[in-house]
Amino acid sequence: AQTVTQSQPEMSVQEAETVTLSCTYDTSESDYYLFWYKQPPSRQMILVIRQEAYKQQNATENRFSVNFQKAAKSFSLKISDSQLGDAAMYFCAYRSSSNTGKLIFGQGTTLQVKP
């Protein structure tokens, strides 16, 4: 069975600086998707960035980028030029390419952004 682990329950970053959130996963599959979701307080989870396992190039979305290390089963999220609005719970998630959309989540990392 696949598992996702986020070992950092809480992180903090100074506004305008860069922070990296860690995620590792375990799977025997070769084809899958990885995601980072953001959940602001009392708001719904929204997709930040996704990575297809077959793609070697790391995904980027504006200030958000990932470091995808397939062999190491690592999928970290880098947030550059952090803004106050980035403060939220961040979830790493795994999805098999062969299933019905089921996501397997990590425990989440709470990111605090200090002004």
Add this chain to the structure above:
Amino acid sequence: EPEVTQTPSHQVTQMGQEVILRCVPISNHLYFYWYRQILGQKVEFLVSFYNNEISEKSEIFDDQFSVERPDGSNFTLKIRSTKLEDSAMYFCASSEEANTGELFFGEGSRLTVL
């Protein structure tokens, strides 16, 4: 921007009572999901639903749970006889496609079982 909406935002119930949590997925989406998060624990998959039937369910989703799409817009999760351990945040999600489509989540319904 289209959103997944969930009601109620918070429900308190007595153990043994039936609860129905409601969700209105995004209108052109075909795949629907329920997830739950017990306080302090991971978000866990419960069930996925497509074409008016369950396409996948987790071991959590036992006989006390059921899902239904009673009309063209609502997607409900029924818990038949609630237990203390059912207290959690329940998230509904929908997507256009199963394998590649982004899941859009609602804000969640907090269920407290006393």
